[in-house]
Amino acid sequence: MSDVGIVDVAARAGVSPGTVSNVLNRPEKVSPATRERVEAAIRELGFVRHGSASTLRAGHSRTIGLSVIDIGNPFFTDVTAGVEEVASDLGYAVILSNSAGSRAKEERNLLVLAEQRVRGVLITPSDEDPARLDRLRDRGISVVLVDHPPHRSDQCSVAVNDIGGGTAAVRHLMESGATSIVYVTGPLTIRQCLDRRAGAERAFGGPLRVIEMPAMTPRAGQQAAEKLIAEGGLPDAVFCANDLLALGLMRGLAHAGIRVPQDVALIGYDDIDFAAASAVALTSVRQPTHQLGRVATELLLDECDNPATHAHQQVMFQPELVIRESTR
Amino acid sequence: MSDVGIVDVAARAGVSPGTVSNVLNRPEKVSPATRERVEAAIRELGFVRHGSASTLRAGHSRTIGLSVIDIGNPFFTDVTAGVEEVASDLGYAVILSNSAGSRAKEERNLLVLAEQRVRGVLITPSDEDPARLDRLRDRGISVVLVDHPPHRSDQCSVAVNDIGGGTAAVRHLMESGATSIVYVTGPLTIRQCLDRRAGAERAFGGPLRVIEMPAMTPRAGQQAAEKLIAEGGLPDAVFCANDLLALGLMRGLAHAGIRVPQDVALIGYDDIDFAAASAVALTSVRQPTHQLGRVATELLLDECDNPATHAHQQVMFQPELVIRESTR
DNA sequence: GTCAAAAATTGAAACGTTTTTCTGACTGGA
DNA sequence: TCCAGTCAGAAAAACGTTTCAATTTTTGAC
Numbered sequence: 001m002s003d004v005g006i007v008d009v010a011a012r013a014g015v016s017p018g019t020v021s022n023v024l025n026r027p028e029k030v031s032p033a034t035r036e037r038v039e040a041a042i043r044e045l046g047f048v049r050h051g052s053a054s055t056l057r058a059g060h061s062r063t064i065g066l067s068v069i070d071i072g073n074p075f076f077t078d079v080t081a082g083v084e085e086v087a088s089d090l091g092y093a094v095i096l097s098n099s100a101g102s103r104a105k106e107e108r109n110l111l112v113l114a115e116q117r118v119r120g121v122l123i124t125p126s127d128e129d130p131a132r133l134d135r136l137r138d139r140g141i142s143v144v145l146v147d148h149p150p151h152r153s154d155q156c157s158v159a160v161n162d163i164g165g166g167t168a169a170v171r172h173l174m175e176s177g178a179t180s181i182v183y184v185t186g187p188l189t190i191r192q193c194l195d196r197r198a199g200a201e202r203a204f205g206g207p208l209r210v211i212e213m214p215a216m217t218p219r220a221g222q223q224a225a226e227k228l229i230a231e232g233g234l235p236d237a238v239f240c241a242n243d244l245l246a247l248g249l250m251r252g253l254a255h256a257g258i259r260v261p262q263d264v265a266l267i268g269y270d271d272i273d274f275a276a277a278s279a280v281a282l283t284s285v286r287q288p289t290h291q292l293g294r295v296a297t298e299l300l301l302d303e304c305d306n307p308a309t310h311a312h313q314q315v316m317f318q319p320e321l322v323i324r325e326s327t328r
Numbered sequence: 329m330s331d332v333g334i335v336d337v338a339a340r341a342g343v344s345p346g347t348v349s350n351v352l353n354r355p356e357k358v359s360p361a362t363r364e365r366v367e368a369a370i371r372e373l374g375f376v377r378h379g380s381a382s383t384l385r386a387g388h389s390r391t392i393g394l395s396v397i398d399i400g401n402p403f404f405t406d407v408t409a410g411v412e413e414v415a416s417d418l419g420y421a422v423i424l425s426n427s428a429g430s431r432a433k434e435e436r437n438l439l440v441l442a443e444q445r446v447r448g449v450l451i452t453p454s455d456e457d458p459a460r461l462d463r464l465r466d467r468g469i470s471v472v473l474v475d476h477p478p479h480r481s482d483q484c485s486v487a488v489n490d491i492g493g494g495t496a497a498v499r500h501l502m503e504s505g506a507t508s509i510v511y512v513t514g515p516l517t518i519r520q521c522l523d524r525r526a527g528a529e530r531a532f533g534g535p536l537r538v539i540e541m542p543a544m545t546p547r548a549g550q551q552a553a554e555k556l557i558a559e560g561g562l563p564d565a566v567f568c569a570n571d572l573l574a575l576g577l578m579r580g581l582a583h584a585g586i587r588v589p590q591d592v593a594l595i596g597y598d599d600i601d602f603a604a605a606s607a608v609a610l611t612s613v614r615q616p617t618h619q620l621g622r623v624a625t626e627l628l629l630d631e632c633d634n635p636a637t638h639a640h641q642q643v644m645f646q647p648e649l650v651i652r653e654s655t656r
Numbered sequence: 657g658t659c660a661a662a663a664a665t666t667g668a669a670a671c672g673t674t675t676t677t678c679t680g681a682c683t684g685g686a
Numbered sequence: 687t688c689c690a691g692t693c694a695g696a697a698a699a700a701c702g703t704t705t706c707a708a709t710t711t712t713t714g715a716c
Contacts, residue, residue, distance in 0.1 A: 005672055016696045021674055031694060048467070051443035052383035053672035056701050061380070063444070071408060077400045084426060088433075093440040096424040098412060105416075112421040115379035116391075139376070218601050247605045273546050274602040277575045279609070333702055344666045349704055359664060381702035385671050 004045045013041040024049060055117055063093045064300060065113035067106060067123040068146075069190075070216065071098040073244060074272035075289055076124070079146065082293025083122060090301050092119070099126050101187070101215065107132060114139060120300045122146050122293075127189050144300040147292060148191060150314045156299040158292055158315045162192050165285040165319035166199025169239050169267050172283070174203065176327050178237035178265055183208045184224045184249060185241040186216035193241045196269060200239055209235065216241065221248020222255075229256050237265035237327070243272045243284055250279055250326070266326040281324035288317050332373045341369040352377060383445055391421045392628060393441035395434060395451040396474075397518075398544065399426040401572060402600035403617055404452070407474065410621025411450060418629050420447070427454050429515070429543060435460060442467060448628045450474050450621075455517050472628040475620060476519060478642045484631060486624040486643045490520050493613040493647035494527025497567050497595050500611070502531065504655050506565035506593055511536045512552045512577060513569040514544035521569045524597060528567055537563065544569060549576020550583075557584050562592060565655070571596035571603045571612055578607055578654070594654040609652035616645050 006024075010017045015034055022030045023038040030038075041047075055061040066083055068076040080096065087094045095118060099106035106126050113121055113136075120142035125133070130151040133143050137155075145157035173181055183200055185193040188210075201208055211227055213220040221244060228234070228249075240246035246268030250260055260266045260280045268275055271286035295315055303310045334352075338345045343362055350358045351366040358366075369375075383389040394411055396404040408424065415422045423446060427434035434454050441449055441464075448470035453461065458479040461471050465483075473485035501509055511528055513521040516538075529536055539555055541548040549572060556562070556577075568574035574596030578588055588594045588608045596603055599614035623643055631638045 006674095007672080017672090018674080018676095018697075019695055022695085025674075029694085034694080046463070048439065048442045050384070050445065050672050052380040052389070052445055053701090054674075055380035056378070056384055056703085057672080057674040059674095059701075072402070072405045074400070074402075077405065080399060081426075081428075088436070093423070093425075093437075093444070095421070097421075098409075100409075108416070109421075111376065114376050116421070117378065117380055135374075218605065247602065251605050274575065274605070277546065277579050277602070277607060278605050279607050281607070334704095335702080345703080346667070346705080347665060350665085353704075357664080362664080378702050381671090382704075383671095384673085385702080385704040387671075387704095 004047045005050070006047070009038065009041045009045055009047050012045060013038045060119055060304075061117050062091060063095055063116065063118045064297070064304075065095045065097065065110075065116075065118040065121040065123075067097045067099055067109055067113070067121060069099055069101055069124050069126050071096070071100075073216070073242070073270075074274065075242065075270045075287070078272075078289035079124075079293040079296075082290040083297045084293075086294050086297035086301070090305075092301065101126060103127055110136065114141065117141075119304045120144065122296050122300055124148060128191060142300055142303045144296050144303070146296045149316075153314075154312055156296075156303060156312050156314070158296040158299065158317075160287045160292065160317045160319050162195035162319075163199035163202070165269065165287075166196035166201075166239075167203040168199075168319065168321045169196075169269065169285055170200040170203035170208075172321055172323065172327065173237040173239065173265060173267060176237070176265060178235070180233075180235040181208055181237045181239060182211060182228065182235045183239050183241070184211045184213065184221070184228070184245055186213055186220070186245070188212055190216075196239075196241050208239075213245065216245055218244050218248035218251070221245035221250075222252040223248075225249045225252020225256065229253075229258070234258065234264060237267070240266070240268045243268035243270045243275045243282060246282055246284070246326075247274065247278050250282070254279060260326050261328055268326075271322050275322075276324065278326075280326045283324045283327040284322050286320045286322050292317065332375045333378070334375070337366065337369045337373055337375050340373060341366045388447055388632075389445050390419060391423055391444065391446045392625075392632075393423045393425065393438075393444075393446040393449040393451075395425045395427055395437055395441070395449060397427055397429055397452050397454050399424070399428075401544070401570070401598075402602065403570065403598045403615070406600075406617035407452075407621040407624075410618040411625045412621075414622050414625035414629070418633075420629065429454060431455055438464065442469065445469075447632045448472065450624050450628055452476060453519075456519060470628055470631045472624050472631070474624045477644075481642075482640055484624075484627040484640050484642070486620055486627065486645075488615045488620065488645045488647050490523035490647075491527035491530070493597065493615075494524035494529075494567075495531040496527075496647065496649045497524075497597065497613055498528040498531035498536075500649055500651065500655065501565040501567065501593055501595060504565070504593060506563070508561075508563040509536055509565045509567060510539060510556065510563045511567050511569070512539045512541065512549070512556070512573055514541055514548070514573070516540055518544075524567075524569050536567075541573065544573055546572050546576035546579070549573035549578075550580040551576075553577045553580020553584065557581075557586070562586065565593035565595070568594070568596045571598045571600045571610060574610055574612070574654075575602065575606050578610070582607060588654050589656055596654075599650050603650075604652065606654075608654045611652045611655040612650050614648045614650050620645065 097109035271284040425437035599612040
């Protein structure tokens, strides 16, 4: 139960606590000789800075929050990896919270982050209500939207053009000869789902038949397949709002003896690693996930560390169609 | 930049700060009337407790750390989901860190957790050195090992019988007629990889040909396939230390025109969701991942909240063979 | 209506840092 | 030798909670 504080270190090194603090936070302000001595004392005593005391006094922490919609979705783990790389480089810790598509859970998580006095928050919001985020900002917590367009112009955001992606997907299906197309999606309260539909219908030239599932998981995809079959009238092609749905749907179709792409063409979204390894390699719309996480974090930390010079930016990436067997 | 503290709330409610603190931490100690009044004040002022100040004074936080080896591996995201469920129920926040298989990174992450004064740590250690964890315990931070047998008897751990799993996997391959078997694995510094090999060789009755990759990802699996082919002498069957390797290997073999299971039988480990959806549905060894996370967290929080009555436990789950096409 | 015991509330100290102001101790130019 | 100008380091005051002993209020039994 070792409990060495900054004063113990100070005593050991024969300096004042203030000097130890300087060694920790502005090493350049202290002479090499004493710095060396203090660092030795820290090492010998196994001192670990008390983050809470530090945060309390300094008024801000070295942590950022990352709130995602589904940590089980490889899309978000890829984003997370990018976030962690950058944060870690700049000495920030990341508190990861998973809203699991539940607005209530997201709210609880944001409260925890606010209590922890995180420096900033990266969030893929689970709905379109900006009020919660404005409340965070009022508390002095910077917010950067991830995979979401900005609510207003005085904030940073990093997104991918989902309308364009939806358009590209359906255009490809039509060029492959499909005339009847079904859009299988998660909750249409999620912006990504809406935008991809909008893009899809723009390419299609009219409203699409839609199957809306409560989740965007392989399980939901499989259920969507049952629904599709039960409703009768199999389409030429199915566009799924993400790859998890598509993979589940593919399995569901296979169960029913329906072949992809011979009977139904299938296209997903995200191009997760597993898309290429699936039963029939899945055509998908690739997003620069890793880059998304990196850039979002860079923007956030710039906003935190250089509030004076920081210029808010809205970054928009372009997705890329990856054609595989499921649409041939 | 609202900055209401406990004293503002106290003023508004016409009570002392101590009473507000009681409402927050032991509501049963304060009369319903004043409690009501204080809660109203909290709501009206939008007060959010300063977690750092609270942690500083109380000497402990309401957060736990979770350190995993690869957040991109569905095995760990499933465990994480279980952890989060239980922690969230008991009012704890989870700080998730990813060691990405790097010992140095794990060490850095543990330091961050120690600085944050987390109440306890759930960890799947990336190597066998118990020193780092002992150091945490010396600091009064409880540690529960996840997917790892105990280093000593005075600690909690939750594991799955990997030797048994390895044995079951190879026994199944042999019963299917395989006589030459290759074990494709991640770093043999990882216990899971070692144990699964031990179990595999027990079933095989002697040493197996081993291909050791530096990572346990689909990419590494694909490279393993190239290696396997380059080395010549294709075996009857391949046992992969996890499903990611197996899926990558499957893709790699397909590229080279080698068919699974006709030319080579293939079995993975973990039974991640994607195993069933792969090109050829993958035979695998299923682990109770979600349960692993739940039980580990229950043990940890019991240790934290009831140190007096807590009894250390070492839980060992049994894996389950799931047979699919890749071994038929 | 009184009194002791229990319950509710108060007030101030303390948690371990960071920050700011201030004091000495050097430096080098006159 | 003196002085202004630097630079290192010291000392003490915060930061916003929780806790604990002390005090007041309420309760219940007689």
